Each structure stands twice: as C-alpha cells, then as structure tokens.
Amino acid sequence: xxxxxxxxxxxxxxxxxxxxxxxxxxxxxxxxxxxxxxxxxxxxxxxxxxxxxxxxxxxxxxxxxxxxxxxxxxxxxxxxxxxxxxxxxxxxxxxxxxxxxxxxxxxxxxxxxxxxxxxxxxxxxx
Numbered sequence: 001x002x003x004x005x006x007x008x009x010x011x012x013x014x015x016x017x018x019x020x021x022x023x024x025x026x027x028x029x030x031x032x033x034x035x036x037x038x039x040x041x042x043x044x045x046x047x048x049x050x051x052x053x054x055x056x057x058x059x060x061x062x063x064x065x066x067x068x069x070x071x072x073x074x075x076x077x078x079x080x081x082x083x084x085x086x087x088x089x090x091x092x093x094x095x096x097x098x099x100x101x102x103x104x105x106x107x108x109x110x111x112x113x114x115x116x117x118x119x120x121x122x123x124x125x126x
C-alpha cells in the first residue's frame with residue numbers, strides 16, 4: 001500500500017508559477033514510476049506528466065511540454081511538478097499517482113496506475 005499526499009496548489013495569476021509536491025509513504029517509493037494528472041470541472045481526468053522510478057526519464061502531455069517539469073527525490077519519497085507560464089486552461093484539481101515499475105510509464109493510462117492521492121486545486125486567473 002502506498003499513501004500519496006499532494007500539496008502546493010493555490011490561486012495564481014496567468015503567467016505565474018506553482019510547484020506541486022506529492023509525498024509518498026508506505027511501500028518503497030523507488031519501486032514506482034510516478035505520474036501527475038489533472039481534472040477540470042466537467043472534464044475527464046487527463047494525463048499531465050510522468051517520470052520513471054529512477055527519475056532518468058520523463059514524459060509530458062503536449063499541452064504542458066516546455067512549461068511544466070516533473071522531478072522526483074527518492075531520498076525524500078517525493079515527486080514534484082514545477083508549473084511555469086500558467087494559463088487559465090491549466091485550472092484543475094491535480095492528482096499524483098503511483099505506477100508499479102514493471103508497467104510502461106509512457107503508455108500507461110490513468111486506469112493503469114495503482115495508487116492515487118486526494119488531489120490539490122490549482123486555479124489560474126486571467
């Protein structure tokens with residue numbers, strides 16, 4: 001069992017930045033690739049970014065590529081999402097999720113992820 005707790009969300013103006021954190025506890029954090037997803041009101045949950053168990057490889061949705069950066073610190077059992085140049089369209093609840101490392105973190109869909117956090121709200125004002 002892995003428990004995930006997100007933090008760092010809030011209200012920011014367009015063009016601003018936020019850094020989300022996701023702290024993991026339970027089973028060995030480095031056994032999992034990690035992903036960030038988001039869900040806006042009335043929309044389906046969508047993939048944002050993912051990172052391999054080692055942190056050596058990352059993958060991004062086209063909509064955030066060049067603006068968001070995913071990283072992890074296995075010593076701190078934490079994964080981060082640095083979000084720059086935020087847009088009103090980035091407004092959503094952001095979730096982190098853990099994916100068993102034997103699964104392919106690049107092609108994995110949300111239904112493949114094994115554990116989820118409770119989410120943190122990000123609101124970008126225009």
